[in-house]
Amino acid sequence: MKKYLPHIIFAGLCVVPLMDLSSYIMHILILVLMWSVIGMAWNILGGYTGQVSFGHAAFFGFGAYTAGILYYHLGISAWWGIPACVVILTALSLVVGYICLRLRGAYFALATLALGEICRVTTENLVDFTQGNMGIMIRERTWVDKTWYFYIILFIAAGTFLLIKIVMESKLGYYFVAIREDQDAAESLGIDTTFYKTISLCLSGVLTGIAGAFFMNYMGYIDPGVVFPLYDISITTVMVVMVGGAATYWGPVVGAVIMVFLAEEIRSLPYIGAAHMTIFGVILILIILFVPNGLVGDYRRLLKPFKHKKEASS
Amino acid sequence: MSLIEVKNVSKQFGGLAALTDVSFVLNKDEILGLIGPNGAGKTTMFNVINGFYRPTKGDVLLSGKRVSNLRPHVLCKLGVARTFQVVRPLQRMSTLDNVIASAFIRIKSKAEAEKLSLDVLQFTGLSDDINVLSKGLPLGKRKRLEIARALATQPEIILLDEAFAGLNPTEINEQIEIVQKIRTERGITILIIEHHMKVIMAVSDRIIVLNYGQKIAEGTPSEIGHNPVVIEAYLGEEHSA
Numbered sequence: 090m091k092k093y094l095p096h097i098i099f100a101g102l103c104v105v106p107l108m109d110l111s112s113y114i115m116h117i118l119i120l121v122l123m124w125s126v127i128g129m130a131w132n133i134l135g136g137y138t139g140q141v142s143f144g145h146a147a148f149f150g151f152g153a154y155t156a157g158i159l160y161y162h163l164g165i166s167a168w169w170g171i172p173a174c175v176v177i178l179t180a181l182s183l184v185v186g187y188i189c190l191r192l193r194g195a196y197f198a199l200a201t202l203a204l205g206e207i208c209r210v211t212t213e214n215l216v217d218f219t220q221g222n223m224g225i226m227i228r229e230r231t232w233v234d235k236t237w238y239f240y241i242i243l244f245i246a247a248g249t250f251l252l253i254k255i256v257m258e259s260k261l262g263y264y265f266v267a268i269r270e271d272q273d274a275a276e277s278l279g280i281d282t283t284f285y286k287t288i289s290l291c292l293s294g295v296l297t298g299i300a301g302a303f304f305m306n307y308m309g310y311i312d313p314g315v316v317f318p319l320y321d322i323s324i325t326t327v328m329v330v331m332v333g334g335a336a337t338y339w340g341p342v343v344g345a346v347i348m349v350f351l352a353e354e355i356r357s358l359p360y361i362g363a364a365h366m367t368i369f370g371v372i373l374i375l376i377i378l379f380v381p382n383g384l385v386g387d388y389r390r391l392l393k394p395f396k397h398k399k400e401a402s403s
Numbered sequence: 404m405s406l407i408e409v410k411n412v413s414k415q416f417g418g419l420a421a422l423t424d425v426s427f428v429l430n431k432d433e434i435l436g437l438i439g440p441n442g443a444g445k446t447t448m449f450n451v452i453n454g455f456y457r458p459t460k461g462d463v464l465l466s467g468k469r470v471s472n473l474r475p476h477v478l479c480k481l482g483v484a485r486t487f488q489v490v491r492p493l494q495r496m497s498t499l500d501n502v503i504a505s506a507f508i509r510i511k512s513k514a515e516a517e518k519l520s521l522d523v524l525q526f527t528g529l530s531d532d533i534n535v536l537s538k539g540l541p542l543g544k545r546k547r548l549e550i551a552r553a554l555a556t557q558p559e560i561i562l563l564d565e566a567f568a569g570l571n572p573t574e575i576n577e578q579i580e581i582v583q584k585i586r587t588e589r590g591i592t593i594l595i596i597e598h599h600m601k602v603i604m605a606v607s608d609r610i611i612v613l614n615y616g617q618k619i620a621e622g623t624p625s626e627i628g629h630n631p632v633v634i635e636a637y638l639g640e641e642h643s644a
């Protein structure tokens with residue numbers, strides 16, 4: 090049964106557009122799927138390989154701008170951004186990897202944090218190329234209806250899930266986790282830690298970039314503040330994975346569901362809506378204190394008090 | 404034939420000379436013991452050989468080729484495996500997964516990696532613990548896991564750094580047997596650091612003695628056991644009898 094869970098969920102989602110849901114609900118579902126992709130992508134590097142990044146907005150934004158700039162400067166469909174991302178984001182990841190991956194732990198995290206900000210500021214200032222703070226707008230949207238956007242992001246999410254499953258059950262997955270657990274031990278067991286960390290970063294970067302390119306197509310407008318922000322992208326990405334459970338297949342998906350709904354709910358609350366980042370911060374602290382492995386990672390522990398009661402009553 | 408040749412190796416940590424001008428060879432199919440008091444530089448010697456540290460001076464040659472500027476994973480690929488004195492299991496991985504991760508160095512398919520891993524786990528007596536998370540293993544077993552991981556890389560040479568725990572007579576005999584079987588059954592050359600004299604005397608063909616980073620003696624176990632310099636520096640009076 091558990092083995093078929095992904096198939097069942099995928100099949101269930103495939104029929105969602107037939108249910109004639111409101112445009113708003115479809116929008117929320119699309120965001121959930123997009124954040125699942127970003128979370129899964131981050132999870133490869135941060136969860137499995139143990140290289141915690143606070144700069145995934147850089148990859149997301151690069152992906153979005155790849156699509157945007159192809160459209161704006163070359164006049165081709167922004168959908169070409171998705172395949173183009175594979176090349177562009179690999180190149181970016183190699184550069185970032187070369188600079189940052191020699192750093193360990195907190196130093197790596199700080200370097201990636203700086204990376205996101207560098208990308209934002211650079212994009213703001215390269216006005217001729219990126220339109221700066223004016224942003225890039227797609228005038229003729231592909232579809233008005235949300236159905237096809239939903240299917241596209243659903244297939245990207247399913248593909249990402251499958252890819253991660255395949256990777257994590259292969260040599261590559263073993264190497265990622267070995268690096269997370271002990272880099273020096275991994276190195277002496279014959280694992281070229283620099284090389285495999287770079288591979289992990291490339292996978293993570295490309296998948297995040299694809300989500301960014303999708304975002305450009307779906308939203309039809311981007312500017313540096315929308316796609317490169319520290320809080321709304323980089324930190325939210327970390328939270329999606331932490332809430333759901335790092336280094337688990339379903340953690341980023343569960344985290345995306347919770348975070349997207351939470352963001353929508355909190356934002357619509359009167360008075361405190363503007364403070365949603367504060368509330369997220371508090372949630373993050375609670376998570377770290379009480380469910381450090383996330384909801385998926387700790388669900389057995391979360392269920393335990395109930396089980397005890399049952400045992401006692403029977 | 405010499406597999407590893409250590410040539411005039413010195414290693415400084417700031418002002419501290421952990422190794423000073425140490426030279427020796429490790430011959431093919433040999434079991435070479437490395438002994439010396441705490442802080443003598445034995446583990447440092449391993450770290451230099453396996454590429455964790457670069458020697459401040461001198462060279463390490465593997466089958467005649469200079470390897471002292473290579474990284475540990477390259478040395479592992481070239482056939483030099485090691486265990487850590489302070490064990491470093493991949494904690495949140497099961498015992499079996501720890502070994503599979505190292506088996507992948509020469510094996511592409513997971514099924515084959517698993518087969519080899521089960522084999523070395525049986526060899527090291529860990530068959531009953533394959534699904535235990537390695538951080539949950541008692542120290543003795545974690546030490547054996549170190550050996551299992553090293554063996555799974557299918558090395559030509561293994562560096563054992565105090566790879567055993569426990570001192571009762573049965574355990575000591577088991578340890579002696581495992582070391583001997585690594586050579587006889589698997590054809591692996593061994594460089595072994597061990598504080599327990601009974602083990603080192605029983606398994607070694609030759610022994611090198613370090614003291615304050617310097618090599619003070621080299622010889623067969625009986626030569627070492629009777630060497631007055633070694634007795635004074637390390638063995639103490641009871642061994643001279």
Ligand SMILES: Nc1ncnc2c1ncn2[C@@H]1O[C@H](COP(=O)(O)OP(=O)(O)OP(=O)(O)O)[C@@H](O)[C@H]1O
Nearest residue numbers: 416419421439440441442443444445446447448488
């Ligand atoms: N990374 C390091 N930085 C600074 N000093 C070090 C480092 N590694 C080892 N040393 C020092 O080098 C000396 C030799 O240490 P080493 O670990 O090689 O000794 P050892 O012979 O293995 O001792 P033991 O029998 O206790 O394991 C010690 O004085 C130690 O403090």
Ligand SMILES: [Mg+2]
Nearest residue numbers: 445446447488
């Ligand atoms: Mg030591």
